[in-house]
Amino acid sequence: MPTVPDVPLTGALLRGAFPPGYERDRLDPDLALGSRVWRLTQDGETERWAAEVAELRELTAAADDPEAALAAVLGPWLGDPDGPPDGVPWTELLDQLEALVELARTAPGTLTVLTPDDEVARPLRTSRFHPEPGVQDVAARAVAAAHGEEIQRWAADSRGAWRWHGYADTGRPVGVVTDLRTGRETEVTGAALVLEQRSGGTPRAVTVWPEVPLDAELRARYPDLASALGSWLAAAGESAWTGQQLLVRSTVGPARAAVREQLDRLLADHPDDAGLAAAVEAMGSHVRTGAVRPWLEMIRNRIGSPLRDEHGTPIDDYALGGWSR
Numbered sequence: 001m002p003t004v005p006d007v008p009l010t011g012a013l014l015r016g017a018f019p020p021g022y023e024r025d026r027l028d029p030d031l032a033l034g035s036r037v038w039r040l041t042q043d044g045e046t047e048r049w050a051a052e053v054a055e056l057r058e059l060t061a062a063a064d065d066p067e068a069a070l071a072a073v074l075g076p077w078l079g080d081p082d083g084p085p086d087g088v089p090w091t092e093l094l095d096q097l098e099a100l101v102e103l104a105r106t107a108p109g110t111l112t113v114l115t116p117d118d119e120v121a122r123p124l125r126t127s128r129f130h131p132e133p134g135v136q137d138v139a140a141r142a143v144a145a146a147h148g149e150e151i152q153r154w155a156a157d158s159r160g161a162w163r164w165h166g167y168a169d170t171g172r173p174v175g176v177v178t179d180l181r182t183g184r185e186t187e188v189t190g191a192a193l194v195l196e197q198r199s200g201g202t203p204r205a206v207t208v209w210p211e212v213p214l215d216a217e218l219r220a221r222y223p224d225l226a227s228a229l230g231s232w233l234a235a236a237g238e239s240a241w242t243g244q245q246l247l248v249r250s251t252v253g254p255a256r257a258a259v260r261e262q263l264d265r266l267l268a269d270h271p272d273d274a275g276l277a278a279a280v281e282a283m284g285s286h287v288r289t290g291a292v293r294p295w296l297e298m299i300r301n302r303i304g305s306p307l308r309d310e311h312g313t314p315i316d317d318y319a320l321g322g323w324s325r
Helices: 008-017 029-042 046-062 066-078 090-106 135-146 148-156 216-221 223-232 240-250 253-269 273-283 292-303
Strands: 125-129 163-169 175-179 185-188 190-196 204-211
Touching: 008 029, 008 046, 008 066, 029 046, 029 090, 046 066, 046 090, 066 090, 125 135, 125 204, 135 148, 135 163, 135 190, 135 204, 148 163, 163 223, 175 204, 190 223, 216 223, 216 273, 223 240, 223 253, 223 273, 240 292, 253 273, 253 292, 273 292
Parallel strands: none
Antiparallel strands: 125 175, 163 190, 175 185, 190 204
8 A cells, every 4th residue: 555645735735725715716726826836935845845746646656546545635635525626637636736846946937926815806897787677678688789690690600609798888878887996986888798508599698787888899809708708707697716617618619719819819919917907807807816917828728628527537528517509
């Protein structure tokens, strides 16, 4: 039977990056993991931590069931019975830790450095409709009418995105948007609408909300990306981390390739981080982290990776828990 290693540094990294409730308030806990590795290098603990990771690799080499062996050692530190974020297997998490060891040894300056405040998903704005009867229906119909042909093309595409997000000016005041950074309230005439495909049926409205004017030029330049950000990281009801996971997992097939390509262009077109953050907000996202570039790069890399089931096995793009277009 292989010796069970003692891994306090590795355990502390996992516990710090993925604390209980991380899925509710972390925009991307994997960035927090890299940031904590950087802090470890500053404390002079790189080689002691590297030795722990090497022991974990020896454990998997000697174990009949490497996945179960890692779960027994690391699971109590993580405190999540479902294992690592994104449903990745423990062995894949070990691969990630080994890659971080290499960065810590050779290029610690490339590790993302976040303050604890930067790790939190920042809601940018919230909204409410005016209380008059029927205003939400009026807003939803206005957005749908403004994008009728676009919605028809999306609904007819059997391998397109699961959700669609659009914005339009309704021509009348519909509600108030509050900027959560300043507390400023603005009466708006615009609205955003999210539609969702249903198997064998007409798309349904997920939600509609009053919205500040979005940047039409940016949304036209990166249409699939803008729709994905607005669908999953705006007012659709999911937490930021859940929304990001759903964005990655439901953006499949040709839509996946389009979003990845547009993310590449967005990152290249906006070398200034402040401009990049403003662009993400102007396209329709309601949340972001203080480290917006590495966050978007992480989303791009995840979209470019094969989807996996709960056992870590790569799956077909459309084998999404029984969902079928």
